Amino acid sequence: MQFKIRAANKEDCKEISRMIMELAVYEKMPDQVKISHEELERDGFCQNPFFECLVAEVPEHHKSREGFTVVGYALYFYTYSTWRGRSQYLEDLYVMPEFRGNGIGKSLLSKVAEVGNQKGCVRLQLSVLNWNTPTRDFYAAKGAQDLTDSEGWHFIRFDGQNLENLVNEAPKDE
């Protein structure tokens, strides 16, 4: 199947927003999505964007049942390792179910790595849910290492009230 990987533009945010919800449904946490396409437009297409995004597009004659031609996306940002330096984090990689098995996900992933390589990034990281075997196998097959299994790294998060508490405890500047 023909498809094209390209950098997302502001006008793609509605499509990206739709697919973010589709991915959350797959991850069994649709109620977690609190973000609008307006926020994506604001945060991804400003002076110092919080993220970058690639989209996969198919020709009109391959469009989805619902008539979509933007059928996948990879949303990532730049991070930093104090051991190795410039790195990338892949927040989301998604291909609509009816378009899977055509190498679109693999192409999105490789393109993200290529963009990072051009910026001097030496790592590409992401996270997966332990029950999500197809996804874990997808990355493992490409040589990715599971650092939670191999080194014992755990994800920690502050949000909501416990984050507010931290903010309120911050020392006041003289």
Place this chain on the structure above:
Amino acid sequence: MQFKIRAANKEDCKEISRMIMELAVYEKMPDQVKISHEELERDGFCQNPFFECLVAEVPEHHKSREGFTVVGYALYFYTYSTWRGRSQYLEDLYVMPEFRGNGIGKSLLSKVAEVGNQKGCVRLQLSVLNWNTPTRDFYAAKGAQDLTDSEGWHFIRFDGQNLENLVNEAPKDE
């Protein structure tokens, strides 16, 4: 003990570099550190910095045995949640052993959260090694959630040859 939390400047990179190594030794992975203070200067103090950093400084009369007055640091960067939006990731939080127990780590953490709050961040994330009980307890006591335990998130990494392979497989632009 008196101490001050302030934004790091370029001139602090040698001290930050020294403490990055001290932290890696504590984490039992000193051989993993491949970064120089010149790289920190380049990547943290450029147009679109890859990270931001706070340092903890004590007065001259409290200086460390080796004569250091910069005794802790918190290195973080901005990330993005496609569910919640603007977020922060705390890459490193470190206080020199002889200065622990004075609230310096807590102040660094709170100050990072305050800076994020001013930027509209709704999450502060980080990762810890599962054997590092003191650190896990430190964050848990402040209400942080362990997402690896509660939701089953695993860290995945591409680097070295497997990352190069991805880059080389990227579809070529027409």
